[in-house]
Amino acid sequence: MGILGLFFAVFIACAAAAEFPFPLQEAHNVELTQDYDYIIVGGGATGCALAATLSENFRVLLLERGGSPYNNPLLMRVENFFLGFLDDGAQNFVTTEGVANARGRVLGGGSSINAGFWDRAPASEIAQLGLDPVKANTSYTWAENAIVSLPVLGPFQSAFHKGLVEVGVTPDLGATYEHFVGTKTGGSLYDSNGQRRPSSNLIAAYANATNLQVVLHATVTKVQFDDGLSKPTAIGVEFVDELGQIHAAFLKADERSEVILSASAIGTPHLLMMSGVGPAEHLKQKGIPVILDLPVGKNIADNPATRLYVPSMSPVEPALVQVAGITPFGSYIEALSGVQNLQGSVIFQKVVGPKSTGEVLIDSMDIRQNPSVTFNYYKDPEDLQICVGGLNVIEELLLSKSMTPFVNGMQAMPSGNILGLPIRKFYPKEMIDMALGAYCKANVGTMWHYHGSCRVGQVVDAQFKVLGTEQLRIVDGSVFDFCPGTNPQATFIMTGRYMGVEITSRRLTS
Numbered sequence: 001m002g003i004l005g006l007f008f009a010v011f012i013a014c015a016a017a018a019e020f021p022f023p024l025q026e027a028h029n030v031e032l033t034q035d036y037d038y039i040i041v042g043g044g045a046t047g048c049a050l051a052a053t054l055s056e057n058f059r060v061l062l063l064e065r066g067g068s069p070y071n072n073p074l075l076m077r078v079e080n081f082f083l084g085f086l087d088d089g090a091q092n093f094v095t096t097e098g099v100a101n102a103r104g105r106v107l108g109g110g111s112s113i114n115a116g117f118w119d120r121a122p123a124s125e126i127a128q129l130g131l132d133p134v135k136a137n138t139s140y141t142w143a144e145n146a147i148v149s150l151p152v153l154g155p156f157q158s159a160f161h162k163g164l165v166e167v168g169v170t171p172d173l174g175a176t177y178e179h180f181v182g183t184k185t186g187g188s189l190y191d192s193n194g195q196r197r198p199s200s201n202l203i204a205a206y207a208n209a210t211n212l213q214v215v216l217h218a219t220v221t222k223v224q225f226d227d228g229l230s231k232p233t234a235i236g237v238e239f240v241d242e243l244g245q246i247h248a249a250f251l252k253a254d255e256r257s258e259v260i261l262s263a264s265a266i267g268t269p270h271l272l273m274m275s276g277v278g279p280a281e282h283l284k285q286k287g288i289p290v291i292l293d294l295p296v297g298k299n300i301a302d303n304p305a306t307r308l309y310v311p312s313m314s315p316v317e318p319a320l321v322q323v324a325g326i327t328p329f330g331s332y333i334e335a336l337s338g339v340q341n342l343q344g345s346v347i348f349q350k351v352v353g354p355k356s357t358g359e360v361l362i363d364s365m366d367i368r369q370n371p372s373v374t375f376n377y378y379k380d381p382e383d384l385q386i387c388v389g390g391l392n393v394i395e396e397l398l399l400s401k402s403m404t405p406f407v408n409g410m411q412a413m414p415s416g417n418i419l420g421l422p423i424r425k426f427y428p429k430e431m432i433d434m435a436l437g438a439y440c441k442a443n444v445g446t447m448w449h450y451h452g453s454c455r456v457g458q459v460v461d462a463q464f465k466v467l468g469t470e471q472l473r474i475v476d477g478s479v480f481d482f483c484p485g486t487n488p489q490a491t492f493i494m495t496g497r498y499m500g501v502e503i504t505s506r507r508l509t510s
């Protein structure tokens with residue numbers, strides 16, 4: 001290599017390294033110090049915010065089963081969104097009812113493979129969570145300052161925003177991170193160059209590098225308990241690296257130290273059950289010694305979503321979700337456009353809540369394999385009614401003046417009506433609703449917003465400590481009994497920061 005080549009190689013290596021200025025360690029050659037105040041399982045959306053915060057004052061070990069998303073264009077570039085599902089950073093699975101879904105398996109978790117849309121939770125939901133609204137606002141802002149911005153809309157997303165307002169999803173809220181009924185342009189994890197800013201960027205922005213050890217390819221297989229005490233007490237974890245070697249990490253001998261599970265609404269109940277905390281009958285069937293009988297994995301929920309592909313007559317810009325129509329009856333309408341050479345858009349509606357719930361059960365005894373997941377989509381008729389309402393709005397939207405350049409005139413609509421022949425208004429409403437209900441069920445999909453598998457009052461207390469145990473807490477989407485905002489990541493990440501601040505201030509003042 002000539003001098004010039006060497007210069008460029010060094011330059012490129014420095015530029016790449018500068019992308020994530022925080023040391024990441026590999027599980028197979030990690031050196032553990034065994035004096036951790038906190039061991040966090042899962043470096044996902046919530047876990048990274050929590051780790052960055054706790055490291056300001058305490059020794060923290062963050063164990064993530066996946067690798068790094070940095071320097072991986074499949075995960076980091078907006079135009080590659082769909083290709084990201086083919087990367088090792090996504091663990092695909094199919095629910096027992098046959099709906100395709102995916103989990104993040106990479107530093108940043110879901111925030112490294114998701115569509116990036118950022119919407120805070122409304123005040124009513126902050127109250128339902130029992131959080132202080134002022135502290136919640138501060139925690140949202142902490143994350144937003146590092147990883148979120150408002151996008152400049154291209155022609156399609158702009159028409160989509162205007163069209164929603166035209167068909168009555170009002171008021172026009174302009175561009176905001178806040179959540180109100182109406183149509184808004186929301187925040188995005190993607191910057192103006194289409195580069196993703198996963199929640200792991202919060203570590204680079206805020207963590208204390210001398211206190212935080214981030215270990216990749218570390219799949220935690222078990223929480224270790226001391227069950228000789230009055231309550232099962234978490235003392236550490238066991239994890240396996242990508243070479244199959246087993247490691248153990250232990251908390252400092254201090255009753256304030258904790259193992260904190262942030263492995264997602266699927267990963268956290270899965271790990272708890274594999275560790276002996278879960279429904280006793282199910283654990284016995286699987287031959288797992290029962291440490292504690294708790295309804296872990298019960299009541300997991302995923303918000304059903306119905307999509308409609310809309311070919312466009314005009315060029316559309318590549319954009320993931322940037323706009324949301326927030327109806328007063330609980331349907332959220334969003335669209336992505338032009339990604340992966342899509343000559344049009346995918347418009348979808350998501351059902352709030354939902355009311356229908358399911359369960360997570362162990363399938364394989366290898367924790368690296370997916371558990372069995374059931375969501376019982378649309379089991380509750382109220383969920384189906386909301387979908388019907390949302391599709392009615394989408395059909396009106398397709399007939400709106402604003403959207404005319406972006407719909408193919410002869411496309412069939414979910415009700416069976418044909419675009420270009422706007423005869424929808426002559427059909428009896430009951431007939432349209434019946435057809436839309438059938439369409440919702442036949443085309444049920446996910447927006448990947450699963451939550452609620454370890455709910456407050458059932459598995460954890462109001463501080464998210466696992467009931468009947470000591471030194472074990474859950475901070476992730478598992479503890480939510482509804483999906484916050486139109487899309488949850490803003491509130492999950494906010495909760496990571498919020499709980500980090502709470503744990504710190506309680507400990508420093510105790």
Ligand SMILES: Cc1cc2nc3c(=O)[nH]c(=O)nc-3n(C[C@H](O)[C@H](O)[C@H](O)COP(=O)(O)OP(=O)(O)OC[C@H]3O[C@@H](n4cnc5c(N)ncnc54)[C@H](O)[C@@H]3O)c2cc1C
Nearest residue numbers: 042044045046065109110114115116117220267477487489
């Ligand atoms: C394709 C897709 C698109 C989405 N789009 C949006 C969107 O636009 N806006 C939005 O708000 N939300 C979106 N979401 C949802 C959002 O990303 C998730 O709700 C959020 O990431 C969940 O946060 P979490 O911290 O609970 O879990 P995750 O972010 O999933 O983090 C869990 C982490 O734990 C790790 N882990 C699991 N088990 C173990 C183990 N045993 N040992 C070690 N590590 C483990 C995982 O690898 C992962 O990194 C989307 C999700 C997906 C998958």
